[in-house]
Amino acid sequence: MRKKQKIFITALIALICVxxxxxxxxxxxxxxxxxxGIGFHGSGSGHVYNSNYSSSSTNGSMLTKIILAIVFVSITxxxxxxxxxxxxxxxxxxxxxxxxxxxxxxxxxxxxxxxxWNVQDISRASNLYSERLYKKHNQxxxxxxxxxxxNYTKNIEIEGLSHHRWKQTNKFEVDIYFKxxxxxxxxxxxxxxxxxxxxxxxxxxxxxxxxxxxxxxxxKIKEFRVY
Numbered sequence: 540m541r542k543k544q545k546i547f548i549t550a551l552i553a554l555i556c557v558x559x560x561x562x563x564x565x566x567x568x569x570x571x572x573x574x575x576g577i578g579f580h581g582s583g584s585g586h587v588y589n590s591n592y593s594s595s596s597t598n599g600s601m602l603t604k605i606i607l608a609i610v611f612v613s614i615t616x617x618x619x620x621x622x623x624x625x626x627x628x629x630x631x632x633x634x635x636x637x638x639x640x641x642x643x644x645x646x647x648x649x650x651x652x653x654x655x656w657n658v659q660d661i662s663r664a665s666n667l668y669s670e671r672l673y674k675k676h677n678q679x680x681x682x683x684x685x686x687x688x689x690n691y692t693k694n695i696e697i698e699g700l701s702h703h704r705w706k707q708t709n710k711f712e713v714d715i716y717f718k719x720x721x722x723x724x725x726x727x728x729x730x731x732x733x734x735x736x737x738x739x740x741x742x743x744x745x746x747x748x749x750x751x752x753x754x755x756x757x758x759k760i761k762e763f764r765v766y
Contacts, residue, residue, distance in 0.1 A: 567652050567653050567655075567656035567661075567676065567692065567760070627763075627764045627765060627766040628743055628763040628764065628765055628766070629765070629766065630716055630741050630743055630765040630766065631698075631699045631701055631716050632698045632699050632716065633698070633699060634699040634700065634701050634716075635699065635700050636700045636701065636703040636713060637703070638703070641703070642700055644754070644755055645700065645713060645715070645746070645748070645755070646697050646700075648667050648754075648755055648757065649697065649715055649717075649746070650695060650697070651664050651667060652664045652667055652668075652757065653692050653695050653719070654695075656676075656680075656690070656692060657691055657692045657693060659680055659683070659684070659689060659690075661673065661676055661677060661680065666754075667754075667755070667756065667757060668756060668757055669749055669756045669757065669758040671758065672757060672758055672759065672760070687725065687726040687727055688723055688724065688725060688726060688732060689723065689724050689726050690721075690722075690723045691720070691721070691722055691723075691724070691736075692719050692720070692721050693719065693720040693721075694718075694719060694720045694739060695717055695718070695719040696717060696718045696719070696739070697715065697716070697717045698716045698717055698718060699715075699716040700713055700714065700715055700716070701713070701714045701716070702714040702745070706747070709749060709750045709751075710747065710748065710749050710750065710758070711747070711748055711750070712745055712746065712747045712748070712759075713745070713746055713748070714743060714744070714745050714746075715742075715743070715744050715745075715746055716741070716742070716743050717741075717742050717744075718739040718740065718741055718742070719739055719740065719742065720734075720735070720736060720737070720738065720739050720740075721734045721735075721740050721742075722734030722735055722736050741765050742762065742765070743762070743763045743765045744760055744761065744762045744763070745759075745760070745761045745762075745763070746759070746760050747759035747760075
């Protein structure tokens with residue numbers, strides 16, 4: 540019984556770990572950020588069983604049921620979360636936010652960060668990042684370097700901004716719609732591992748900015764699937 544309980548616990552931990560591993564998607568900041576009856580049976584032959592063993596068996600059966608319930612609830616919650624996060628969002632073109640000054644700053648900063656990502660050197664855009672997000676993106680690039688892969692983002696065209704919303708007095712978010720040639724290659728063989736080096740893909744990302752006296756700092760980037 541204990542062996543089976545350990546199997547359930549191990550399976551639950553593994554499922555949760557796999558489901559919540561952060562996946563780094565192509566283009567700068569792609570953290571989503573990318574496309575889861577057991578019991579004791581008597582033989583009926585008239586044997587007498589020790590009452591302590593029977594009690595232990597009953598408790599073990601109850602614990603197994605609890606573990607099964609936790610597994611079921613966890614799987615349901617994970618699937619529901621994935622359904623919400625991965626549901627396609629509308630892709631919009633030719634739209635902009637009302638504040639033209641902030642719009643221009645967002646677009647310039649967006650392109651500067653994407654261009655720095657394209658050459659695998661975000662240090663040139665470090666003044667545009669919050670400390671937290673800069674460390675996260677730099678860690679991704681270090682992992683890419685260790686794996687001998689490179690992510691290129693080229694021919695970027697911003698096609699719209701929407702959902703400009705203030706979250707705090709010094710923090711706001713905005714959705715950015717853009718097209719880009721986006722692909723990953725093996726650094727040694729030059730083989731394309733993901734994406735296309737010829738055709739643009741469409742993206743919708745939600746960027747969160749912190750407003751400071753000397754400019755904007757991007758603090759969070761969330762990517763959506765689009766239709």
